[in-house]
Amino acid sequence: MTAPEPSEAEARVLLGGGLQNERTTMAWIRTALSLLGTGALAARQTGSGLAAAIVLGIAAVAAGGLIADAERRHEGRRAAILAGDPVVALHHVAALAALVAALGLLSVLVVLIP
Amino acid sequence: MADPQATPDGSRRARGRWAQRLTEGGSEPDPRFTFANERTFLAWIRTSLALVAAGLGVDAFAVDVPDWARQTLAVLLIVFGGGMAALAFRRWLRAETALRHDQPLPTNRIAPILGYGLTVGAVLALVLVFLER
Numbered sequence: 001m002t003a004p005e006p007s008e009a010e011a012r013v014l015l016g017g018g019l020q021n022e023r024t025t026m027a028w029i030r031t032a033l034s035l036l037g038t039g040a041l042a043a044r045q046t047g048s049g050l051a052a053a054i055v056l057g058i059a060a061v062a063a064g065g066l067i068a069d070a071e072r073r074h075e076g077r078r079a080a081i082l083a084g085d086p087v088v089a090l091h092h093v094a095a096l097a098a099l100v101a102a103l104g105l106l107s108v109l110v111v112l113i114p
Numbered sequence: 115m116a117d118p119q120a121t122p123d124g125s126r127r128a129r130g131r132w133a134q135r136l137t138e139g140g141s142e143p144d145p146r147f148t149f150a151n152e153r154t155f156l157a158w159i160r161t162s163l164a165l166v167a168a169g170l171g172v173d174a175f176a177v178d179v180p181d182w183a184r185q186t187l188a189v190l191l192i193v194f195g196g197g198m199a200a201l202a203f204r205r206w207l208r209a210e211t212a213l214r215h216d217q218p219l220p221t222n223r224i225a226p227i228l229g230y231g232l233t234v235g236a237v238l239a240l241v242l243v244f245l246e247r
Binding site for chain 2: 020021024031034035037041042044045077080084087089090096100101105107108110112
């Protein structure tokens with residue numbers, strides 16, 4: 001017995017968009033882990049206990065949120081490809097760029113303020 | 115009830131000012147291209163994070179150089195990293211718009227900035243090391 005032929009939409013998910021979607025989700029996870037690592041380094045450089053805890057906490061929450069959101073969107077985008085809906089993630093991209101720029105600003109303060 | 119975010123072709127439109135600017139005109143690109151564009155953006159963001167981490171690392175471990183030199187190099191690297199995150203977003207937006215309008219991708223201006231910037235940074239670090247000896 002042979003498996004039924006997938007429909008054109010299903011084939012897009014299985015052969016093209018599905019794998020790309022998975023790699024993109026993994027890229028978000030790697031980026032979140034990089035954010036956590038850089039945040040931890042910034043926290044270490046703050047020196048003070050409370051400030052370090054706050055910086056590390058923000059980095060951990062941001063990284064955790066990014067990973068959870070990436071996993072959630074992975075399923076949503078799979079459905080979007082099947083339905084022919086847009087998969088563009090404008091707000092997530094903008095938020096991440098702003099977050100990294102803010103981390104840069106914070107790191108400058110960490111370096112300049114003894 | 116009709117979907118208020120639906121486009122004439124039945125697909126959903128993203129909300130917000132940036133989204134409106136992005137989705138004005140053109141047609142939905144192949145999702146694979148959108149994913150590839152997003153992964154490229156994420157790779158630039160990770161490069162930005164690496165630069166910020168490098169700046170913090172210089173501040174933490176370059177203990178044998180004068181404070182002003184250590185701080186200058188660290189701040190340069192961090193500002194470079196933060197600025198690159200903003201440039202990466204701009205690049206992503208332009209590429210996505212080009213994909214929607216079936217136009218050639220915009221020229222990559224971040225890569226030369228990164229290359230020359232890192233070269234200048236490395237030469238500066240080398241000079242600092244030799245000055246200190």
